[in-house]
Amino acid sequence: MKLNATIAGVGMTRFMKYPDKGLKELGAEAINAAVSDAGISMADVESAFVGNCAAGLVTGQESVRGQVILHAMGVGKIPIINVENACASGSTALIQACTMVSAGLYDTVLALGVEKLSHEDKSKSFAAFAGAMDIDELQEMIEELKRAAEADGADAGAGQNRSMFMDVYASAARAHMANYGTTAEQFAMVASKNSFHGSLNPRAQFQQELSVEEVLNERMIVEPLTRAMCSPIGDGAAAAVVVSEKKARELGITKPVTIASSVMHSGYNHADDEPDTVQLSSREAYEEAGLGPQDIDVVEVHDASAPAEIIAYEQLGLCAPGEGGAHVASGASRLGGRQPVNTSGGLLRKGHPVGATGLAQIVELTEQLQGRSGKRQVEGARIAMAQNGGGKKGNDAAAMVVTILRS
Amino acid sequence: MKLNATIAGVGMTRFMKYPDKGLKELGAEAINAAVSDAGISMADVESAFVGNCAAGLVTGQESVRGQVILHAMGVGKIPIINVENACASGSTALIQACTMVSAGLYDTVLALGVEKLSHEDKSKSFAAFAGAMDIDELQEMIEELKRAAEADGADAGAGQNRSMFMDVYASAARAHMANYGTTAEQFAMVASKNSFHGSLNPRAQFQQELSVEEVLNERMIVEPLTRAMCSPIGDGAAAAVVVSEKKARELGITKPVTIASSVMHSGYNHADDEPDTVQLSSREAYEEAGLGPQDIDVVEVHDASAPAEIIAYEQLGLCAPGEGGAHVASGASRLGGRQPVNTSGGLLRKGHPVGATGLAQIVELTEQLQGRSGKRQVEGARIAMAQNGGGKKGNDAAAMVVTILRS
Numbered sequence: 001m002k003l004n005a006t007i008a009g010v011g012m013t014r015f016m017k018y019p020d021k022g023l024k025e026l027g028a029e030a031i032n033a034a035v036s037d038a039g040i041s042m043a044d045v046e047s048a049f050v051g052n053c054a055a056g057l058v059t060g061q062e063s064v065r066g067q068v069i070l071h072a073m074g075v076g077k078i079p080i081i082n083v084e085n086a087c088a089s090g091s092t093a094l095i096q097a098c099t100m101v102s103a104g105l106y107d108t109v110l111a112l113g114v115e116k117l118s119h120e121d122k123s124k125s126f127a128a129f130a131g132a133m134d135i136d137e138l139q140e141m142i143e144e145l146k147r148a149a150e151a152d153g154a155d156a157g158a159g160q161n162r163s164m165f166m167d168v169y170a171s172a173a174r175a176h177m178a179n180y181g182t183t184a185e186q187f188a189m190v191a192s193k194n195s196f197h198g199s200l201n202p203r204a205q206f207q208q209e210l211s212v213e214e215v216l217n218e219r220m221i222v223e224p225l226t227r228a229m230c231s232p233i234g235d236g237a238a239a240a241v242v243v244s245e246k247k248a249r250e251l252g253i254t255k256p257v258t259i260a261s262s263v264m265h266s267g268y269n270h271a272d273d274e275p276d277t278v279q280l281s282s283r284e285a286y287e288e289a290g291l292g293p294q295d296i297d298v299v300e301v302h303d304a305s306a307p308a309e310i311i312a313y314e315q316l317g318l319c320a321p322g323e324g325g326a327h328v329a330s331g332a333s334r335l336g337g338r339q340p341v342n343t344s345g346g347l348l349r350k351g352h353p354v355g356a357t358g359l360a361q362i363v364e365l366t367e368q369l370q371g372r373s374g375k376r377q378v379e380g381a382r383i384a385m386a387q388n389g390g391g392k393k394g395n396d397a398a399a400m401v402v403t404i405l406r407s
Numbered sequence: 408m409k410l411n412a413t414i415a416g417v418g419m420t421r422f423m424k425y426p427d428k429g430l431k432e433l434g435a436e437a438i439n440a441a442v443s444d445a446g447i448s449m450a451d452v453e454s455a456f457v458g459n460c461a462a463g464l465v466t467g468q469e470s471v472r473g474q475v476i477l478h479a480m481g482v483g484k485i486p487i488i489n490v491e492n493a494c495a496s497g498s499t500a501l502i503q504a505c506t507m508v509s510a511g512l513y514d515t516v517l518a519l520g521v522e523k524l525s526h527e528d529k530s531k532s533f534a535a536f537a538g539a540m541d542i543d544e545l546q547e548m549i550e551e552l553k554r555a556a557e558a559d560g561a562d563a564g565a566g567q568n569r570s571m572f573m574d575v576y577a578s579a580a581r582a583h584m585a586n587y588g589t590t591a592e593q594f595a596m597v598a599s600k601n602s603f604h605g606s607l608n609p610r611a612q613f614q615q616e617l618s619v620e621e622v623l624n625e626r627m628i629v630e631p632l633t634r635a636m637c638s639p640i641g642d643g644a645a646a647a648v649v650v651s652e653k654k655a656r657e658l659g660i661t662k663p664v665t666i667a668s669s670v671m672h673s674g675y676n677h678a679d680d681e682p683d684t685v686q687l688s689s690r691e692a693y694e695e696a697g698l699g700p701q702d703i704d705v706v707e708v709h710d711a712s713a714p715a716e717i718i719a720y721e722q723l724g725l726c727a728p729g730e731g732g733a734h735v736a737s738g739a740s741r742l743g744g745r746q747p748v749n750t751s752g753g754l755l756r757k758g759h760p761v762g763a764t765g766l767a768q769i770v771e772l773t774e775q776l777q778g779r780s781g782k783r784q785v786e787g788a789r790i791a792m793a794q795n796g797g798g799k800k801g802n803d804a805a806a807m808v809v810t811i812l813r814s
Contacts, residue, residue: 022543024543053469053470054469054470056463056464056469056538057463057464057467057469059542060464060534060537060538060542061538061541061542062460062461062463062464062491062535062538062539063460063461063491063492063493063496063535063538063539063797063798063805064491064492064493064539064540064541064797064798064799064800064805064806065491067492067673067674067798067800067805067806068541068542068543068800068805070673071541071673071674071675071800071801075673076673076674076675076676076800076801076803077672077673077675077684077687078672078673079671079672079673080492080673080805080806081490081492081499081503081671082490082491082492083488083489083490083491084469084470084471084472084489084490084491085470085471085474085487085488085489086470086471089470092488096488096503099506099507099510099512100506102510103506103509103510103511103512104510105506105510127467128469128470130467131463131467131468131469131470132469132470132471133471134468134471134475134478135466135467135468135475136429136431136475264486264488265484265485265486266474266477266478266482266483266484266485266486266487267474267478267483268478268483268484269483277484280484390470390471391470391471391474392471393471393474393475393478393483394478394483396483398470398471398474398475399471399474399486399487
């Protein structure tokens, strides 16, 4: 089924650590912003999909997270479905909302991504990251990462006082350096570029611009990733109101943003000559939308670490395999470049409250396509793409979603 | 949208405590059984919805539970979506699978409900129950339940070394006794009846038949609920393969069971004269199916406690308000009676591994409609109904699903 859904409104909180706010406050802020942006009232919302990843492990609130948030806003009766796919939970909520509307089941559906990831006891946040991998394989994975790090002459303290995902990314980064001559400086260019974009985004967790040198001089987390090359721990929420064609007409939306395609794949153990989930998902998303990489004006990718953005350029076909390092160095992915990537600041600088991330990408891209991104506006942007991955399974992400939006 | 989906195959594990099995083993057993029952291979499955409630809090496995289970079976690439709605997680997986197929998105979708609820540290299981309520209101709720219990002259140790849901059910039971003259003996009749049904079900956690007297003589958990009136803690999994009309024809299913309707509502603070979520959901389900309570041949209800079954009779319109006690006493809901309820043994005796429960109801009813329930077969059953509720919000369940099946 080809999706046929319109983003009628978007909203999000600033991403940051909110010691005094919980799921309810964060969720309500994003929902109210999205509903108001859509020009509807909460009573128009016929169903809600709520993506969250870590609340059970961080706060103890499991099972009925969406109901708890919406009930506090006075909303009941409507079907509320909690969905979870690690860092792709927000995109999962969106894809389900779009599917419901496209199927003609509802005219107006809310998609919310929300996360309360920070905790004074950091081990709770780390437990949430571990829970996004196969916990039966954690020990084995730690040993493997340690061996790989030692072989590369890197820090071998895998998973110690940091998300193990950073060890996974560092390992991929070292392999990219070995295979293609990519440099630590090029990874730092990603972080520096995104810090520039983040400096223009009032909802970014970090709004300070960093030079390449400053990125390289930050504390080493795991070789070759310095702190500024790793996405931070933070809290926040993002929401989108998804409507049918009929409802979009009723609302008289002047600059409608529609879903050209949204494709999800689960991780599998792919051989070297088989496509990974980003390739699978993006190729299908391009095909469904009748577009190619060259048609995309603005992109948000899942830069949970700086090398992930470089690898994403290649997987998404924005540059040739192995040329991701040169691509960022060329300025093509910088605001003002040919095809800006992560104008929001990305996960590195806007922040990465995991369950909210996928929908925050949609907030950024919808605003870009409607020409309301202020200082970080990509002029004349008509087509946008988001890539959002979650968890780890096999040698891939557990869940991957690529979404193409059109104005 | 009217659902248009066929149950091509069902399967489940026996429900019980499995100290040596985890999500993967339990999930695989149910999936393999359902896939084999449908006469398909795993390669035919185009997408999966996986309902689980407690794994994060009990085992630490969060976020990507479905991917972990399916990957261990060699399944990747396909979209896997983890859904959660407390004890209604299994029904949520089913309703999403049915919606996808009805929308023409897929021909073959797997719905799995799986739960590893038992743990040598019982506090972990209790934390999972608490996570299905609004955790910000737990303390207040405990105080309120204590006050209510004291006012009724009952045990006031709310939530102490037991699921707080039992205190909630006990409070509802005492109100039903006060309002309608329902007796503890009538609650015991439910447990005794379901123990008889469970004695005929090789997949029931408890297969011993109990007399009304034996039920009444069991240890008191919270007035008026003895242990046999409370569903046990256990583990297990249940699955259904949902297919389109086209796929059903291809498979040449001889006794197709179709979804006549499946309706979900979220809890809200309803006034006394407003319908609760069971009433809302069942009325809509009847209407969509073009049926009434009198048309249903066999029913599975959410008897997490014995009084819940009595109240469900009334909410579903199987008897008049206040007459639930007399209804069970009449034998109408017993195997051989006019409209047998919980022929599987229900949550009380078949067991209640929360995320698996909704789909286990579908397993029982599908088999009943296909005439393969052995000693507990309801002769000539053509129409079946399941009621599955989850969590608590306001004065209602957080999520409620009523599903009507037709053969």
